[in-house]
Amino acid sequence: MLQISNLKKHFGGIKAVNNVSFEIQENKITALIGPNGSGKTTVFNLISGILKADSGRIIFNKEEITNKKVNEISNLGVSRLFQQARLFNNLTVKENLLLAINNEDTKFWKNLINYKFTDEDYKKINKIAEVVGIESFMNKQAGDLSFGQKRLVEIARAIINPHKLLILDEPVAGVNPKLRKEILLLLKKLKEKGEAILLIEHDMNFTLNIADNVIVMDEGKVIAEGNPKQIKNNKNVLEAYLGE
Ligand SMILES: Nc1ncnc2c1ncn2[C@@H]1O[C@H](COP(=O)(O)OP(=O)(O)O)[C@@H](O)[C@H]1O
Ligand SMILES: [Mg+2]
Structure with a gap:
């Protein structure tokens, strides 16, 4: 339902998002994970229209939404949870x-x-x-x-x-274990109701419990993609997290 291709966003010399491509499917939880500073929130801001892309395309339900306004994108059915409380x-x-x-x-x-x-x-x-x-x-x-x-x-x-797609930027960062579990169950429940979810998270373990598909970013690039089991055993992913 959402296709991102060759997306780029640089801030001066920082290549925050450097040629990123991935897809989100209906009725699935897609997790976008990666160490701090890997570019996750920048992807979130590009999808929601808060930032303008340098290049690349974002297609939502066959409609190009690259660089559309925040309101237009949200009216098309993209709902967001920001990293900062609002x-x-x-x-x-x-x-x-x-x-x-x-x-x-x-x-x-x-x-x-x-x-x-x-x-x-x-x-x-x-x-x-x-x-x-x-x-x-x-x-x-x-x-x-x-x-x-x-x-x-x-x-x-x-x-x-x-809405058709729910994007959450670090919903459990700083949340205590009990409520973390509640949020986990809630996301599972929403998925059962047919929600498509993009879960952006730093905590790998949290997402490995619920995601259908995991995309891993490091230094602005996608370094791995697969199901939770594949990601858990991926050497590049472990190295990226260790090097943080
Ligand atoms: N508005 C901005 N201006 C300059 N640099 C930025 C800006 N936003 C993010 N960055 C830089 O881009 C990189 C990716 O940041 P971000 O997308 O927030 O990463 P993440 O969400 O994975 O922690 C970081 O190096 C960050 O410092
Ligand atoms: Mg972030």
């Missing part, structure tokens, strides 16, 4: 989710100022809360949540609107 700390979890409904530029401000939420909107957030397992803290202020709980709320926010 919740409104002074609002409750419920309010954060309500604001995420139909979160396009204009509607967002309408929501924030005087939009009357419908029964439908409330049903929608309750359903999502159940799927993600955050019902018990819906009325808490986002700022009072633990880091891992915030991540769960952000995942809820990322999946609340219709």
Whole structure:
């Protein structure tokens, strides 16, 4: 459903993404892993339109999305979880989710100022809360949540609107083991529901538990690709991680 070919992005002399090609398939979890600084977040930013590519192409469901605007790409069905948390700390979890409904530029401000939420909107957030397992803290202020709980709320926010592909940038970095497991189970559940997921992660072990296909980057290049078992035993991959 998503094809990346010969993608390049340089920052001055740094070849952050240097001729990267790979594919994401429907109903699968594709993991993009690699040591810190290998170019993973830059790929994330290129797919979501936050950065413009120097060259190469990104095709999403047969449509070229290379260098389209962030809004256009998200309206085509690409949902994102950023590496940095982006919740409104002074609002409750419920309010954060309500604001995420139909979160396009204009509607967002309408929501924030005087939009009357419908029964439908409330049903929608309750359903999502159940799927993600955050019902018990819906009325808490986002700022009072633990880091891992915030991540769960952000995942809820990322999946609340219709989408075809979910891209997560390090959803479990800094998350405690218990919530890590919860996020793992949640991603499995989403996959069973038919979601296509691109899971960007530094932690190799976490992704080896759930990914169908793993792509490994190092210094801006793809150095290995295969199923988790193949990746686990790949010498180049182990060396890249050791050399970190
Ligand atoms: N906006 C930027 N300006 C300059 N260098 C950048 C920028 N963003 C990323 N880089 C560099 O590009 C490389 C890849 O970074 P990044 O994609 O964030 O890696 P990862 O997500 O795998 O840790 C790193 O060397 C990083 O310092
Ligand atoms: Mg990163």
